[in-house]
Amino acid sequence: MKTISIDYIKDKVINGERITPEEALELYRNSDLTTLGMLADLVRKRKHPDNVVTFVIDRNVNYTNVCIAGCKFCAFYRRKSDEDAYTLDIDTILKKVEELVEWGGTTLLMQGGINPDLPLSFYEEMISTIREKFPQVQIHCFSAPEIVYLSKLEKMPIKEVLKRLKSAGLMSIPGGGAEVLSQEVRDKVSPGKCSVEEWEEVHRSAHDLGMTTTATMMFGHLESIEHILEHLDRVRRIQDETGGFTAFIPWTFQRGNTELDFVEPAGSPYYLKVLALSRIFLDNFTNVQSSHVTQTMPVGMVGLHFGANDLGSVMIEENVISSTEFKVSIPNVEDMVQAIKDAGFIPAQRDTYYRVVRRFS
Known part of the structure; x- marks a missing residue:
C-alpha cells in the first residue's frame, strides 16, 4: 500500500481541499497535537474570519428518565420500577x-429515555402546548433513538412521526443518540438503541421535511480512531447530500455509575486531537462546537484554537453528565462571555440555528 505524504495532506488542508478518510487517518497518526491544532485553526479562520465565537442560552429538560435501552455509558436512566423513576407532567415542564x-434563553432542548409508556400523542400534546404558551422559544427536541422507538411503537414510518411532531411545533432535532456511528461500537455500548442506518434515516428525513439537525459524537470509550473516521465520513456524506446539519458537536464519555467505569477517561490531548481532526475533515460543516461541559471550561477554551467556533451553552439545567462522578460546572452568561474574551475571541449569543442574536463588546 502506497504511503501518503504528510506534507501532501497538510498542503491539501492549507489549500482548502477535501481530504479522504485514509488521509485523515495518516494525519492523525503522524501529526503532533500542535500541527493538528494549527491546521484546524486555519480551517476555522477560513470559515469564520470575523473571529466571533458563539454560545446559546438553553435549558435541557429531561422529561423522563425511564428508559429501556440500557446503554452501558449512561448513569442517568432508570427502570420503570426504580424508586427515583419519573416522567414530568406538563405543568412542571411549562414552569421550566x-x-x-x-433568563433570556432562546432554545428548549428536551430529551428523555426510551419510555414505552409514552405514545406519540404524549409528545404531540407536550410540544403543541409549549408552542402555544411560548411561541418565541425554539423547540429543539428528541434524539433519533426516541424517534425510531416511536416509529416502532406506533407502527408508523419515521418520516410520518417527524411530520406529526413538526405539525405539533417541533422545529429542529439534536444529534443525541449518535454516540459513535459505527455498528461495531454501538453493539458494545448501546445495543438497545437504534442502528446507525436508523439514526441516519431520522436525520435525512428531518432534512427532507425542512428541519435542521445537529450531528454529534460521544467518544472516549470503546472506539478506535478508525471508528471515529467512519462516523465523520458518514455525517460528511449526509451533509453533502442534504445540507441539513447546523453544527458538529463532539464530546467525551465520563465515567461514574456506568457499566463502562473500567474505561480510562479520555484525556484532553485525545479530545483536542479528535476535535481538530473533525474540523479539518468536515469541510462542509460551518460550525464545530467545543465542549466545556465534559472537558471543563479551560479545555473548552483551548478547543477554540483547535477548530471550534462555538462554546456550547449556558444551561439552566443539566442532568445527564451530572449523573456521573464528573464535576459539571455550568457558567452563567457573564462567565461565558469572559471565557471567550480570555481565549482571544469576540463573544456572541446565538440561537438554535447559529444566527447571532447579541454581540458583546
Whole structure:
C-alpha cells in the first residue's frame, strides 16, 4: 500500500481541499497535537474570519428518565420500577420553559429515555402546548433513538412521526443518540438503541421535511480512531447530500455509575486531537462546537484554537453528565462571555440555528 505524504495532506488542508478518510487517518497518526491544532485553526479562520465565537442560552429538560435501552455509558436512566423513576407532567415542564424565557434563553432542548409508556400523542400534546404558551422559544427536541422507538411503537414510518411532531411545533432535532456511528461500537455500548442506518434515516428525513439537525459524537470509550473516521465520513456524506446539519458537536464519555467505569477517561490531548481532526475533515460543516461541559471550561477554551467556533451553552439545567462522578460546572452568561474574551475571541449569543442574536463588546 502506497504511503501518503504528510506534507501532501497538510498542503491539501492549507489549500482548502477535501481530504479522504485514509488521509485523515495518516494525519492523525503522524501529526503532533500542535500541527493538528494549527491546521484546524486555519480551517476555522477560513470559515469564520470575523473571529466571533458563539454560545446559546438553553435549558435541557429531561422529561423522563425511564428508559429501556440500557446503554452501558449512561448513569442517568432508570427502570420503570426504580424508586427515583419519573416522567414530568406538563405543568412542571411549562414552569421550566417559563424560567428559560425569563433568563433570556432562546432554545428548549428536551430529551428523555426510551419510555414505552409514552405514545406519540404524549409528545404531540407536550410540544403543541409549549408552542402555544411560548411561541418565541425554539423547540429543539428528541434524539433519533426516541424517534425510531416511536416509529416502532406506533407502527408508523419515521418520516410520518417527524411530520406529526413538526405539525405539533417541533422545529429542529439534536444529534443525541449518535454516540459513535459505527455498528461495531454501538453493539458494545448501546445495543438497545437504534442502528446507525436508523439514526441516519431520522436525520435525512428531518432534512427532507425542512428541519435542521445537529450531528454529534460521544467518544472516549470503546472506539478506535478508525471508528471515529467512519462516523465523520458518514455525517460528511449526509451533509453533502442534504445540507441539513447546523453544527458538529463532539464530546467525551465520563465515567461514574456506568457499566463502562473500567474505561480510562479520555484525556484532553485525545479530545483536542479528535476535535481538530473533525474540523479539518468536515469541510462542509460551518460550525464545530467545543465542549466545556465534559472537558471543563479551560479545555473548552483551548478547543477554540483547535477548530471550534462555538462554546456550547449556558444551561439552566443539566442532568445527564451530572449523573456521573464528573464535576459539571455550568457558567452563567457573564462567565461565558469572559471565557471567550480570555481565549482571544469576540463573544456572541446565538440561537438554535447559529444566527447571532447579541454581540458583546
